[in-house]
Amino acid sequence: MREYDVLVIGAGVVGCAVARELSRYCLRIGVAEKELDVACGNSSRNTGMLHAGFTYKPGSLKAECAVEGNQEFDRVAEELNVPFKRTGKLVVGFTEHDRENILKFKAIGEQNGVKGMRMVTKEEMKEIDEHAGGEFAMYVPSSGILDPMQYTIALAENAAMNGAEFLFGRRVTGIRREGQRYLAETDKEVIASRWVINCAGMYAPEISEMLGYPNYPTKGFKGEYFVLDKKAGKFLGIPVYPAPNDKGGFMTHATPTVDGNVLVGPDSYVTEGREDYAVTKEHMDGLIEDGKKMFDHMDRSYFIRNFAGIRWKRYDPETGEILDFLLEADDAHPCTVNLVGIESPGITCALPLARRAVKKLAEKEDLKPREDFDPRRPGIRRFSEMTPQERAEAVKEDPDYGEIVCRCENVTRAEIRRAIRNPLGVCTVTGIKNRTRATMGRCQGGYCETRITGMIEAELGIAPEEVRYSKEGGYMFTGKVRDGE
C-alpha cells in the first residue's frame, strides 16, 4: 500500500500549489487525481487572468489571497517559467451610472490593498490601448494574463521534482480513519496517509463529507467562451472589461491570452451538472451578440474553438448569498485541511491558499525544510520564442528543434518529445497540447495530431489503441486497419 505523510486530493491549480508548497519540507507527499493529467477541470477552463482583487469583499479570504497572489506573481512566473504578462486592465464606462459602479470597485480595491488603480480619461485610455472603447475607464496596472494550464503543470512538475508523487486515474471514493492515519479508497487502490488535504474543487463538498466535515451546499455558475485566432490578437492589447453591473458582475468581455489569442466570454448561467462542460448553441449565439459590443473583431473567420468552465461556489441555502472561500482545519477532524468553494479567482489565489494550508500542518507538527528544495522549474524551451540565433544553436545542439511538428504554433519535435517525457508521466494528446501548444492553433491539429499520436506510440512503446485523447475512455484508435506491415 502506498503510504504518505500528506495526501492531497485533486490536481487542479490549488492541489498542485499545495503539493508544491508542501514539497519545501521533508514530507512524503501524494496527490490523487481522478483524471489523467493536472488541470483537467476548471483550472484550465477560465480566462487566464491574474486578478488584481478589486471586486472581492474586503476582509474576505478571497480578497486577501487575490491581492497577495497578484503581488508576488512576477517572481512566481520567473521561478516556474510560466508564460505571464502584467498587462494591466481597463474597466471602461459610458454613463454616469457606470462611473458610480466603477468608483465603488475602486474604493473596494483600495481597501483590499490593490495598488495603482486610477481613473483615466478617454484620451489617456487610448494611449494605454488604442482599441479600447468607452468614454472613461479605471486603469488597474496590476492585472495580468497567464497560461493557467502551464501554471498548474509548472506547480505540479516543481512539486514532483521535489519529491511529490502524482497518482492519476485515482478517484477517491471513500476515506476512513484507522489509528493515526487515513485510508483513502480509490477506484484503483487504497492509499494511506497521515494527513489529507481536500483540494477537490467541484467535488470538494463530497470529500469534505468523507472527512467528517459538512457537505457544504454549492452550486455551479457555468460560463462559455470563444477562442479566437491569433490574427484577432493584434486588435486587443490588454484586457478591456465593461463597467461592472450593480451586483458586481462583468458582462461578456474580450481578453487577450498570454499567447496572443483572444478569449470572448464568459457568460454566466446556473448549471446542475458537475462536469457540464458542453458548449451550447444558445450561449454561443449570445456570446457572438454580446462579444461584438465589446470587441469589434468578433468575426466568424477568427473562431477556432469553444470551451466552458464552471465556477462552483459555496452559498448560504437560507439567504442564497455566495460565500467566501473556505479553508478550515480543526481538532475534531485531526490531520485534515478542508478547502471548499474555491473558484474564481482560484488561479490568482492558489499559492496563498497553499501557504495557508501548509500553515495548518505547521501548527500541529514541526516541518523540517528540505535542504535540497529547488523552487525553479525549467520548463520546455519554445522554438517559437527563440531569436534566429538561438534557433540555429538549438537545432545544432538537438536536430529535433529543426523539425516543425505543429505548423500553426511552430512547435518542434524536440518540444513534443520533451513533453511526452514530462516529469509527471502524463501521456495524453491533450497533455502534450497543454505542455507545448501543439494542436492549439487555427488548424486544431489537422497537421500535427497524426504526428503527435505517432510520437506518443514510438516514445512510450505503446499500441495505437492505447493512445488516449484526454480521458481514460477516450481512445483515439480501435486498432490497425489491416494486419501486417
Next chain:
Amino acid sequence: MRQVDTVIIGGGPAGLSAAVRLWEKGIRDILILEREHQLGGILRQCIHDGFGLTRFGETLSGPEYAQRFISQVEALGIPYVTDTTVIDITEDKKVTAASRDGMLEIQAKTVILTMGCRERTRGAISIPGERPAGVYTAGVAQSYINLQNKMVGREVVILGSGDIGMIMARRLTLEGAHVQAVFEVQPYASGLPRNILQCLDDYGIPLYLSHTVTEIRGKDRLESVVVSQVDDRLQPIKGTEKEYFCDTLILSVGLIPENELSLAAGVVLDERTKGAAVDEHHQTSVPGIFAAGNVLQVHDLVDFVSMEAEELADSVAAFLKEGQLNGCGLEVKTDGNVTHTIPQRISGTKDFKLSMRVKRPVKDCRIQLIQGGRVVGEKKMKRAIPAEMIQIPVKAAKLNEKDDLEVKVIC
C-alpha cells in the same frame, strides 16, 4: 545567404507542376521546399482513383498522379529539399526554413506559393456539445487510415458532403466500419456528383441535405450526435432533433487556403477565396510572389491545380527574363451568383483563363464576361453547381485596356 531565382514553397501537385514547367522554360535555379519526408503533398494519402482524367486522359490514384511529376523532377534533376518547413517569407522575398540540418535562409528573386489548404474544423463552425475523442476531420482520418494503418472508429456519422468526406465514407465502409449517414447543412451537396454516386449511392449510404449536427455527446469517447434539420437560413429547426449513436464523427465541412506565410510576406488576400488576390500572371499584390493551386483557390480536381501552376510558371519565367510583368489595372467584378474569380485583376492585353464558381446550383444559364458593355466571353451551361469549378478562356483580341471586366450568371 543562398541566392536562388525561384523558391517554390510546397512540393505538392501545384509546386511540382510549376517546377517542371519552369525547368522546361529554361529556368534552372529553382529550389522546392517540402516539409514532408516525401514530395507529393496531400496526394500521398489519396489512394482512391479518379485523378488525371483531364491532365493525362486516364484515371490514376493520387500517389500515381503525384509520381508522374516526381519522376520528372527526379529525371530533370530539379533541386528540392524535404523535411524542411518554411516558417517565414518577407516582402523582399527572403525565405526562412527550419530543418534538422539547421536553419535555412534563402534570398529569392521570385517565390511561388503552393502550400495548399487546410480543413475547416469543428471550432471554426462552432458545433455545440462536449469534447470527446472520436471527432476527426476527413483528411486527418484519411491520413490515419491510409498512411498510418490506424483505424479511427467503427460506427460513423459524417458531417458535410465535401469530396474527402464522401471518399472517406466509402473508405471506412470498405475497411469494415458502418457509416450511418452523411449530413449536409446546405440544400445541395458540396462535393462532386461522381462522388455522391460512387462513394455513397453504391454503398447505400444516405445523404441528408439541409441537416446538421447540433450536439456532440460523450465525455471520453464520442457516444452520439444529435442531428437537426435546418431552415433556409441554415438555422436548426426545433423539434427535428434525432440522436445517432456512433463512436466517430467525420467532418468534411470545407477547405481553407493556407496563407499564413503569404500574409507574413505582405500578400493581400481576397476575402472570398481566402487566397491571394492575383492578376492574370498569377502574381500576388507583392511583385515577384506568385500563387497557384489550393493555396490560391480550392479546386475540385487536381488536374486543374497542375494546369494552373503550369500557367503560373510561364509568368514566372517571363518575370525572371524581363524583371517585371505588365501591370494589371482592370478589376474582375462579379454579380451575386458568383462566389469568386481567379484572376481578380487583368491587363486586357493577354489571353487568360478565368476560373470561377457559382454560389448556388443553377440550370440552363449563360455565364457572360462583359467589358465596356460588350460580351467578350460566354459559356452556356445546362447545369452549374457550386461543387464544380468553371473555366472560361478569354482572348486578348476581344479585350480593351480601359474597362473592368464583369462576370454575370444569366438564367
